[in-house]
Amino acid sequence: GLIMFLGVYFICGLTARYTNVSIGILMAISQASNMITNPIINFATLKNKMNASEPIVRSFYQRKESKISEKTLVSTIDTIKIDLDELKDKNKVLLKNIHLEFKRGKKYMITGPSGCGKTTLLKTIKGLYSTNAVTINGLTHAEFF
Known part of the structure; x- marks a missing residue:
């Protein structure tokens, strides 16, 4: 997601330098790409947090199940x-x-x-x-x- 985000800005910069496309159109393209890349970045961040907390949650449930007595x-x-x-x-x-x-x-x-x-x-x-x-x-x- 981050690579896509930076890639769009790189492409917009090259486009602005070598063509006659207006800055407004480039900003619109940039904003549209943000609507695509930001959810991907947010999902990847959330997935990493969930993966990092999995061993803690798993050990909690294993300990709870193995130690229960009257x-x-x-x-x-x-x-x-x-x-x-x-x-x-x-x-x-x-x-x-x-x-x-x-x-x-x-x-x-x-x-x-x-x-x-x-x-x-x-x-x-x-x-x-x-x-x-x-x-x-x-x-x-x-x-x-």
Whole structure:
């Protein structure tokens, strides 16, 4: 799509230079090409985003299906509490001094520079790192899953 978009402008430029076509007609051709190429570019961008998120969604459903037991049947999650002094993986400190509580119905935003631990925090909440510092409705991951 982007190549088509730039190609039209290139062709319009060559046409304007070597022919007597008016700028108005060239602009009309350019606008018409935008109506064709923009949906293609938008679709390609959306498809790339969907492809990038597929492994995350797939792992969520696989984990959900493989870990369900009678004790995990909770209708809603009311609170997620994190009381983490330090999280290590292979003697590397991943998170330090995280004390948070998320309540149902409230909105939260996790921000910070690249590499500060935002994704690691979410993975910890999800249960990918073994710790008893995260509780969901008062239950640790071991009790919850």
